[in-house]
Each structure stands twice: as structure tokens, then as C-alpha cells.
Amino acid sequence: MGSPEPVTASTALLTDHYELTMLGSALADGTAERPCVFEVFARRLPDGRRYGVVAGTARVLDAIADFRFTDAELAQLEATAVVDDATLAWLADYEFSGDIDGYAEGELYFPGSPILTVTGSFGECVLLETLVLSILNHDSAVASAAARMSGAAHGRPIIEMGGRRTHEYAAVAAARAAYLAGFATTSNLEAGRRYGIPTRGTVAHAFMLLHDSEEAAFRAQVDKMGADTTLLVDTYDITAGIETAVRVAGPELGAIRIDSGDVGPLARRAREQLDSLGAKDTRIVVSGDLDEHAIAALRAEPVDAYGVGTSVVTGSGAPTAGMVYKLVEVDGKPVAKRSAHKESRGGRKSALRRHRGTGTAVEEVVWASGSNAPEPEANDRPLQIPLIRAGRPEPDLPTLDDARQRLRRGLVSLPWEGLKLSHGEPAIPTLFH
Secondary structure (H helix, E strand, O other): OOOOOOOOOOEHHHOOHHHHHHHHHHHHHOOOOOEEEEEEEEOOOOOOOOOEEOOOHHHHHHHHHOOEOOHHHHHHHHHOOOOOHHHHHHHHOOOOOOEEEEEOOOOEEOOOOOOEEEEEEHHHHHOOHHHHHHHHHHHHHHHHHHHHHHHHHOOOOEEEOOHHHOOHHHHHHHHHHHHHOOOOEEOOHHHHHHHOOOEOOOOOHHHHHHOOOHHHHHHHHHHHHOOOOEEEOOOOOHHHHHHHHHHHHOOOOOEEEEOOOOHHHHHHHHHHHHHHOOOOOOEEEEEOOOOHHHHHHOOOOOOOEEEEOHHHHOHHHOOOOOEEEEEEEEOOEEOOOOOOOOOOOOOOEEEEEEEOOOOOEEEEEEEEOOOOOOOOOOOEEEOEEEEEEOOEEOOOOOOHHHHHHHHHHHHHHOOHHHHOOOOOOOOOOEEEO
């Protein structure tokens, strides 16, 4: 039996069934071509978070550019009677021709931030909801968690190694989002190939157990990889493992990795032992169920790098950013949902971030088009940028490295309490003008 085709973000059948139900009904009553504006925003941040990080925008743009209904997909819809013949014909010619504006990747966001604004006919915009949200909610959740971990690491590098803890395709996107948010490298080779992310990796305990002795395993690795490799020293006894590692590789040993136990005290003892053996430059890498809180607790320990897996690819307890995709304008007129606890604000939005002269952000100002815009101040910074015009991506859009730099600047601009890992209010308030 053959393997199934990979499900990629460009597959049009990622469209949700109810989106096609709306499209078919709108085509039937003539409203599918009404000009509309949809907006992506988060009503609130995940519990305990003080800021969010926008990630996945470039993947959204790539997915929209490839978003077509193939003959096979149309045949599936016809065979299952999901849509009628008129809707099938409309889908056969589908190609997004509208405009999109939004926050650049690496930008911080807060409750109510107009992260993405999609303008076009109702029909062409409504089909994008699941596609857009599936990417932004996943990537922004991972990047938001990764940014907290990078901050807790206080400049020490973090290796993303969560590929075994999530869906095989999500793993690639997660590696990209983590790198955007400050991780130094990934163990995911496809992420390295696709996005140019530096890759790193060492061995697992299986390699140690394969050999008749720990020394034999170390020697095989050093003979192949050189003394600058990272040796896993906690398969049996860490103290004996470190002694053997230095004996095999010499004091030029690149690093040791500790993957289990109470890594803080173990790292302290390991540092003392390495120094006593003359391996003063050998680095200590720790891994094993680390999250931002565990990393923060290790800040005073002699740890040189961290390996993080499960917690980063699952958003460290917040696996979705909670973003929604809502219709806010029809025929140039604001529309808004009034349901209790799910209210939306009508009208196309613009946003800016206001700063003190020192560069510290003080508030995010959001206003609807057609209303009175706020009086400009010297240190205001507009937040939305053009992303797509008439269905085509804008030239010279920010790169992944641009996003890393943008996030770094954004985090520096937050008030100090906004970087705390404890529960609290959003780092800066959103003011609706």
C-alpha cells in the first residue's frame, strides 16, 4: 500500500466544509461578489502571556499564491456532493485577486491588533479562513513560546529539537517559527533545507547502547566527527561518562550533553569535573523536557546551551494563538458581531505603536477607517505593511532574518515587566480610538 500524499498548505481542500457552504449560498443569492474586508485578530492572549509574536505570514502568502482547486480536488467535491455545479465551476477558476495588509513577521501583537486585513470579494476571501488561521495560529503560538524561552536563556543558544513531538509537517513550520523567535539552530534537516536555518545534532542513547561500552561509543563518534563533537554522558553514570569522554576526546572536547535528572546540580558538578580534567572550554548542553520556566531556573547554572523539544512545538501550554478571522466591512460599511464574549469591532482597522522618547512602547492604538485617526506623535510607528496587491505579493517583503531582527527590537521596546514569565496584563494596552 503506497504512502499518502503529503498534506501541504497549498492544498485547496484545506478549506473547511462550512466555507464552501457559505460560498455556494452566496453565489446562489448574488452576494458572493460584494466587496468585503476580513480581519485576523486575537481577542485575548493565552493565559499567562504578556505579548504575542506574529509568525507564519510568509507561509500564508506562499500558500495563497498556490491556492488553486485541482481537477482531483474538484472531482472529490463533485463525487461527495459538497457543492453544486455552479460552485464547482466557480472554484475551477479560483485565484485570489484581492489585497492583504498586515503586521510583518516578528512583530509583537496584543489583544485586538489587526494582524491581517484581507480585502476582496466575499467569495474569494471567505475561502481563505481555514488556510490563514491554521498557519498563523500554529506558527504564532510556537514563536510566542520560543520568544519567552529565548528571553529566559539570556543570550545562551537554544537548539530546536521537537520534530519527534509533533506532526511531521508541523515540525518543519515549528522549527522555522522557533528560529524566527531567537532559537539558534534546529535538528530538523528539512527546515534547514527549506528555510536556510542552521542545523545541529548529536547522538541519542540508542547509539550508546549499540556499542559494547560507553568508551567504544565515544571513540566511534570522535573518530568520525572530531573532538569538537558533543558527547552524551548520562546513559549510565554521568561522572564516569565525563571522565571517559575527556579521556577519549582530550581536553579539546567540544561539549557534553546531559539529558536527564536534576540538570542544575548535575551541570555544576559537570563543570567542576571538566575543569579539573583540563577541559575548561568544553561546553555543557542540557535537554530533557525544558520550557521557559525551567530555562529561567537554570540561568545561574554553568549551562552553555539548551535543547528544547516538546514545549516549543506545542506552544508551551498554549498550542494555538487564539486568532480569529472575522468579516468587518461589507460594501464599505462596518459590520460587527455582537455575541456575548465574542464581540468584534466593525470596520477596516489601522494601527500604530506609540513609544516614549527612550524607545519604550506605551500603547497600541487601533482605529477604524473613516473615523478620526489619532493625532500623530513623534515616536509613533505604523504597524501594518502591504503584503499582497491585486493577488500578487509585494516585492522585497521582509525575510526570515528581518523577522528575527524585528522581534529582537520589539522585545527591547517592551516595559521591563512585560518580559516577566509570571501571569499579568498585556505588556502594553490596546487603545481603540
